[in-house]
Amino acid sequence: MLNLTYPVVKKRLIPCLDVRDGRTVKGIQFEGLRDAGDPVALAERYAREGADELVFLDITATNQRRQPLTELVRNVARVLDIPFTVGGGINTVADVEALLLSGADKVSINSAALARPDFINELARRFGSQCVVVAVDVRLVGTEWQVMTRAGTTPTGRQAVAWCREAAERGAGELLLTSMSHDGTKSGFALELTRAVADAVSIPVIASGGAGQPADFTAVFEAGGADAALAASIFHFNETALPALKTYLHTAGVAVRL
């Protein structure tokens, strides 16, 4: 049992809603998409069930150069009383401003930051680090974690820990670290990678990719040193219910919000 003498910030569970054409979808390793429902209804359900935050990723935006979904953001913000992040295809300060004005709490940037790293500094200066999440998609190539861009389709030649450190130094408020080698496999999170990044930066790290069993979450918070864990399919398809997962983590000694 925890016996804390002072309050601590809790480990966060973050359902991720991949959105395409206004519907929630989830693929296996970024392809082969399955329909998972109305994003506003799902968002409300997750908030009721104890989600600590939500992430919406417009997964078509980068490849098809579509503008982010400000209308969906507005509809979500109207009903949701927990924080949420929006990402996908964000390229300009104007994109970010439109999303924040629509009610998003944070934005997640990925390809645009890799193409022009000063974008991170500009957003942090203009809107504050607290709303700038830098998403980093990585793939294990041989023994090295390499950063991918354009929805995971293109290698950048950058090394994961070095890019995460640079993003933090440039003013990111948080990192969303996805192992594409684990994404959709339900074989557990990339623990060593997550630990290496968490130890390299002083900002919070959200681990993503590979959640399958409740024990995977305990491992990523403890061995992985993650501040938050993100998952999609295990929540969407009711394989693991949030309240049961939180109770499990609490019993295992992980500090969560019950």
Place this chain on the structure above:
Amino acid sequence: MEIAVVDYKGGNVQSVLFALERLGARPTLTADPEVLRRADKVLFPGEGEAASAMQALREAGLDQVLPTLTQPFLGICLGMQLLGQHSDENDTPMLGLLPYQVRRFVPDADHKVPHMGWNNLQALRGPLFEGLTEADHVYFVHSYYAPVGDYTTAQSSHPAPFSAAVQHRNFHGVQFHTEKSGAVGTRILANFLAL
């Protein structure tokens, strides 16, 4: 009831407006001193960086208006910090309604900065926390904090104790985001509207 939300181009006010609407209120987003003076309640959300927020307040003339308000007033996040004397964030003089100096958290292996996420409240007192207990959580996102003092109405820690909420006369402040703190935050907002 007239509810005014201070508009100084200083952050994400939309979430606060939506949260008030969910409580059945019809808030007005305004920088007009007359509208602010005659409102029954004034909310002052803030996000971003202290010096540019103070600059935006000065440009709107609100640095002179806000300290003279007499109705219940709620500063949220940076809006609470701005009620203090001075911030270490870019060495910024602030509104001076409360005596604190705003400091930066120092990260260590177990304490990331920003302090981001859900944390408990301790030593709750005053009308904003009616119906709540130390088991309740609220959502924080901040790198700077007001130390604990006589003005503190709730504390949290990261790991040093800090003011999660403050009060001086009609001026209330909360470091966390009431509008993003689920049912607990909704209760605190409702308690404020009932003042």
